Amino acid sequence: MTVRVRFAPSPTGIPHVGNIRTALFNWLFARHEGGSFVLRIEDTDQTRLVPGALDAIIDSLRWLGLDWDEGPEVDGPYGPYHQSQRLEHYRRAAEGLIAKDAAYRCYCSPERLEQVRAEQARRKEPPRYDRRCRNLNEDDRAQEEAKGTVPVVRFKTPLSGREEFDDIVRGHVVFENETLDDFIIVKSDGFPTYHLANVVDDHLMEITHVLRAEEWLPSTPRHLLLYDALGYAAPQFVHLPMILGSDRAKLSKRHGAVSLLEYRRQGYLPEAMFNFLGLLGWSLDDRTEIISREEFIRYFSLERIVKNPAIFDVEKLTWMNGVYVRALSPERLAELLIERLEEDLPPDVPRPLDRDYVLRIVPLVQERIKRLDEAAVLTVFFFVEGPLEYPPELLLGKRFAGKRDEARRALESATSRLPAVDRWEHDALEGALRPLAEELGLKAGDLFMLVRVAVTGQTATPPLFETMEVLGRERCLARLDDALHRLT
RNA sequence: GCCCCCAUCGUCUAGUGGCCUAGGACGCCACCCUUUCAAGGUGGAAACGGGGAUUCGAUUUCCCCUGGGGGCACCA
Numbered sequence: 075m076t077v078r079v080r081f082a083p084s085p086t087g088i089p090h091v092g093n094i095r096t097a098l099f100n101w102l103f104a105r106h107e108g109g110s111f112v113l114r115i116e117d118t119d120q121t122r123l124v125p126g127a128l129d130a131i132i133d134s135l136r137w138l139g140l141d142w143d144e145g146p147e148v149d150g151p152y153g154p155y156h157q158s159q160r161l162e163h164y165r166r167a168a169e170g171l172i173a174k175d176a177a178y179r180c181y182c183s184p185e186r187l188e189q190v191r192a193e194q195a196r197r198k199e200p201p202r203y204d205r206r207c208r209n210l211n212e213d214d215r216a217q218e219e220a221k222g223t224v225p226v227v228r229f230k231t232p233l234s235g236r237e238e239f240d241d242i243v244r245g246h247v248v249f250e251n252e253t254l255d256d257f258i259i260v261k262s263d264g265f266p267t268y269h270l271a272n273v274v275d276d277h278l279m280e281i282t283h284v285l286r287a288e289e290w291l292p293s294t295p296r297h298l299l300l301y302d303a304l305g306y307a308a309p310q311f312v313h314l315p316m317i318l319g320s321d322r323a324k325l326s327k328r329h330g331a332v333s334l335l336e337y338r339r340q341g342y343l344p345e346a347m348f349n350f351l352g353l354l355g356w357s358l359d360d361r362t363e364i365i366s367r368e369e370f371i372r373y374f375s376l377e378r379i380v381k382n383p384a385i386f387d388v389e390k391l392t393w394m395n396g397v398y399v400r401a402l403s404p405e406r407l408a409e410l411l412i413e414r415l416e417e418d419l420p421p422d423v424p425r426p427l428d429r430d431y432v433l434r435i436v437p438l439v440q441e442r443i444k445r446l447d448e449a450a451v452l453t454v455f456f457f458v459e460g461p462l463e464y465p466p467e468l469l470l471g472k473r474f475a476g477k478r479d480e481a482r483r484a485l486e487s488a489t490s491r492l493p494a495v496d497r498w499e500h501d502a503l504e505g506a507l508r509p510l511a512e513e514l515g516l517k518a519g520d521l522f523m524l525v526r527v528a529v530t531g532q533t534a535t536p537p538l539f540e541t542m543e544v545l546g547r548e549r550c551l552a553r554l555d556d557a558l559h560r561l562t
Numbered sequence: 563g564c565c566c567c568c569a570u571c572g573u574c575u576a577g578u579g580g581c582c583u584a585g586g587a588c589g590c591c592a593c594c595c596u597u598u599c600a601a602g603g604u605g606g607a608a609a610c611g612g613g614g615a616u617u618c619g620a621u622u623u624c625c626c627c628u629g630g631g632g633g634c635a636c637c638a
Contacts, residue, residue: 084638119637184636191635200564201634226636244567253565253634261636268638292566292633315568322630353574353587360576361586380575383631387573390588400601441601452599504597511597522597534599 077109078282081135081142082272084116085127089134090332091386092287092317092325095351099314100285101140102352102374112279113145115156116272118265134334137344138351139367144279152279157271164266167274167304168227168259176303177259179225180207181218202255203228227260229269229299237295242283242312243379249295257296273297277306283376285312288383289324312376315355316383325386337391341414341446343402346395354384364397396444404436411436411449415457418450423457431456434544438536455530456544462531462553466560469527473520481524482561484514488525489554498547500539507539528557 081097083089089097104111113135117123132146144150154160171177182203191201208230210218218225231254238248259270266274276284291313301308319329326332337347345367352370353363356379365373399407412427419427435456443449455462467475474481487510495506511521526538529550535541542550 082638086638116638122637180636187636195563198563202564247566249566255634258636263636265636267636272638287632288567289632290638294566313567316631318631320573324632350574355574357575359586363574363587382568384575385573387588390574393588396601439600442599444600508597517597519597526598532598536599538597 075282077104077107078112078280079104079109079285080112080114080276080279080281081140082114082116082275082286083131084119084122085131086119086122086124087127088124088130088333088335090325091334091337091351092332094134094138094140094334095317095354096285096287096314097135097140098138098348098351099356099374099379101142102370103283103285103376104143105371106374109282110143111140112150112152112281113142113148113155114275114279115146115158116268117156117158118268118271120158120263120265130333130335137334137338138348139344157266157275160271160275161265163274163278164260164271165264167270168266171229171259171303172227174303175230177227177229178208178210178256179215180228180256180258181210181215181223181225182206183223200253203257205256208256224262226258226262228256229259229296229303231256231296231299237298239294239298239308239311241291241294242310242376243315243381244291244313247291247294249292251295251299254295254299259300269293269296269300273300273304273306276309277301277304281309283310283312285314288313288316312379315380317354318383318385320385320387322383322385332386339447341448342391342395343398343446346391346398349398350391350394354386355380363394392444399443399446400441402440404433404440407440408432408436410446411439414446414449415453418447419454419457422459427457431544438540438544442536452535455532455535456541461556464527464531468531468533469524469557469561471523471527471533473523478561482558484516484521485524485528485554485558485561487514488521489551489558492551492554493547495547498543498550500537500543503539503542525554529553 079100081100083093083097101111103109115128115131128146135142142148144152145155157164168177172179180203187203190204194201207225207228232251235251236248237251238246240246257269258267260266275281294311294313298308317325319325319332321329334347338344348367348370349365352365352374356374358365358369358373358378402410408429412429412432415432416425416427435453439449439452442452469485470476470478470481488507491506491510492503495502507521507525508518511518514521522538523533526535526541527533529538529542529545
């Protein structure tokens with residue numbers, strides 16, 4: 075039997091890293107097994123649809139390279155892949171259950187249900203449907219129908235017995251039926267609930283393994299009951315550990331950056347995110363951190379999925395992203411940087427950026443940025459034309475604090491010495507300034523810092539002489555001159 | 563309140579009865595390299611929640627407790 079798995083998001087929000095990790099594990103399992111990865115959209119709640127959510131889902135998956143074999147935009151033999159287009163299947167299934175007396179119509183109003191729950195809460199009882207409509211007779215039903223009450227359909231849960239199954243990561247799990255209630259399978263608007271639609275589709279689409287987040291574990295007995303009542307064979311269940319926020323609670327917008335696309339915006343690379351997410355709840359061995367997509371596919375196994383929840387640690391993601399940034403080819407990094415810088419640089423910097431120029435900057439920043447969005451601050455001075463903006467005190471720094479004259483003299487010497495450098499290249503520049511420091515009785519670093527600020531307006535920059543080389547003679551001398559004026 | 567799951571450094575994890583004086587990684591600290599910032603190198607601090615039981619021997623098996631998480635909708 076070939077493996078068929080699915081990722082079944084509902085378009086009710088932007089997918090967060092936990093959702094996508096679930097997609098990733100499904101995808102990895104399918105690719106490892108040579109099976110199929112299905113994308114199914116669970117849009118059965120018409121009231122909660124969020125515009126743009128579907129695009130965000132597709133965007134997120136594509137960004138990580140999680141391609142699906144069947145689903146939206148990819149026709150397959152089991153379509154359609156939007157549940158809202160499969161209502162007939164659910165309706166038929168529900169009717170079959172009613173006919174078999176495995177389900178029944180319930181006419182209780184939401185208000186009454188609310189009351190029941192409130193009452194149960196008061197008595198510290200578990201909130202459950204009190205099964206009032208479970209045994210309605212023909213007359214009762216006719217009466218309700220006559221009143222025009224639109225019913226829901228509830229599953230007739232056995233009052234005793236138990237549901238058990240072997241979860242691939244959890245092991246043997248048992249639920250007593252008496253702790254379950256008669257859950258709704260068709261809402262009054264005629265749409266199925268998750269439970270029904272999910273079971274019907276997983277069966278119809280011949281899904282072999284259900285990999286989903288652990289939050290679904292408690293509803294698995296309901297699904298088992300449905301599979302059984304419908305006469306379907308249940309798939310293998312694989313409940314994945316949750317990904318929690320730093321407060322150990324379920325991920326929500328409350329946790330700041332949680333959406334995958336938000337990380338993309340911050341300048342994380344898809345290959346780093348892929349690697350990081352793949353290691354949240356799964357590991358290859360006791361030492362491997364950097365794993366390529368091919369290796370993930372080759373080695374991924376359900377057996378090595380961990381049971382305990384994981385906290386999403388951005389710090390480690392950021393480190394890993396740095397590893398991937400450094401591994402990029404200069405050409406690729408230049409490409410990414412151009413796109414990014416054109417976005418982030420001040421508006422007066424002319425676009426488009428010159429590719430060859432950026433290519434010269436790349437080696438200076440590659441090992442200094444962990445995220446793409448750090449590039450702009452680190453490189454603005456390469457792009458702005460006029461005088462730099464920085465407070466004069468920055469020139470003085472710690473070394474020349476209160477010694478303005480000394481700083482000015484040093485800078486003057488440097489400024490007058492530099493024009494004589496015939497080749498404006500880093501080694502020649504260093505060859506001019508390093509001896510000068512000694513002549514002036516200054517530590518090389520102190521003189522260099524003075525020049526660095528004059529030329530870049532910043533105290534943290536790529537190596538000074540390489541930077542000056544890229545900036546070019548004219549711009550450097552003009553900035554040196556400008557700095558001198560600020561000191562007088 | 564009821565049900566279910568989980569439990570190794572702050573975090574991600576290795577570990578499946580003796581190989582553990584518990585390994586790796588991020589982060590943190592120190593030192594080295596160094597013109598700043600990084601990157602890199604070296605070293606360091608840092609964990610088996612508690613109690614029973616099984617066993618010659620438990621991080622590893624079982625039970626209880628505690629702690630954490632999840633679920634209990636006409637949401638998925």
